[in-house]
Amino acid sequence: MASTPSTLGAILDAAAHGHFPPPDGTTTVVPQPCHRDAGVIAFTAHSVVFTDEDPRWVRATLAALDCDPLAATMNPRFLLAFMERTGRATDTTDLMTVADALPGGPDPELGLREIADPDHPRVARARKRRDEVRVWASEGGGVLVLGRGLTGRWETAIEVREDVRHRGLGRALALAARHLVPAGSHVWSQQSTGNARSVRAFQAAGYRPVGAEALFFEC
Template sequence: METLRDILDAAARGVLPPADGATTVVAQPSHRDAGVFAFTAHTVIATDEDPDWVYETLRAADCDALAAPLNPWFLAALMERTGRAAETVDAMLVADPLPGAPEVALREIEDADHPRIGYARGRRDDVRAWTAEGGVVVTGRGIGGRLEVSVEVDEGVRHHGLGRSLVAAARHLADEPLWAQVSPGNARSLRAFLAAGYRPVGSELLLSARPRSAGCSRSRS
């Protein structure tokens, strides 16, 4: 049976789910990892809930079938059913690893007090972090064990290309496809990832196991 990781690995190779207007329900890779992953005219929902309930609830949504999996009405029903909280809807991007050393000088750190690192450790495994002058780049294993990256640039050194340099550097640190999730409204970050060669393959909304009253999280990249 196809898993979420199978689907993501195929997408990283450029093989996307069929654009047939369908929704595929797959098992959660872990208790932590649940969500809705939208590709072109095909959506994948990772949940341990009954697939029949998912399909019936999608059909009951008063909207276009292609839009139903990310429709607020359906998401509210899914959160009520699972007791989970919704993250933000992010653009889903991926890039291949690059050979050689990064062009920007990096120093690996283990500073758990840095907010970006603490944030990553709450959502990813095997987290590693590097600093450059004015910024930090963090990698870790997130959804289905895929390798993910996030960066943060100090306010005083923004608008000089450091963000793009850091996300490009992350590709040199990886030995497998590297994933990023970026809020579409975060145009600055989105431009940095695109300029560094990351390819958009879809969008995703994670359903966190924390109580729904915990509120929204910030954008992850």
């Protein structure tokens, strides 16, 4: 069975191409890719913890939990211990999805217009956690955010105004992001597992579920 790559970037790149860590029930601990980003990713029967903390602390803390070992890294007690150990915070555990870039530009019927200085709350949050952030507004009442996130990967997020939901705009925006990233690359997106609308929209736009992700950021 193939071994797991030793860096988070290599692990994510492999996952984007459909090659996952071995489903052997173990946890891989790798360094943070940068100071900003620490956290946990759970694949099928294999977890990856990326932190600059001592790997011995990670393994000892997981071993002390009285829970299903396959779910230990996403157990609230481990996530709380992680936060207390690092002084960081987290928002939620997200479904991590990925899609290939598509040729050509976005559907012109979306009427995407790039915003030079946005103040949308979704955009302000993106600029705290991503680099090279770009933002587009659609004529139909949506916002598309694209930037470089974890390990420099392309990440997208969308926002659809409540009064124009259920018309396929979320799916169209998610699909548009695949046309806006460079050819041959991948675009990632995270959806809160309880946000069924977002999950459906991204999967309808061709994004594949690859795991669960909990990011920890400085308070």
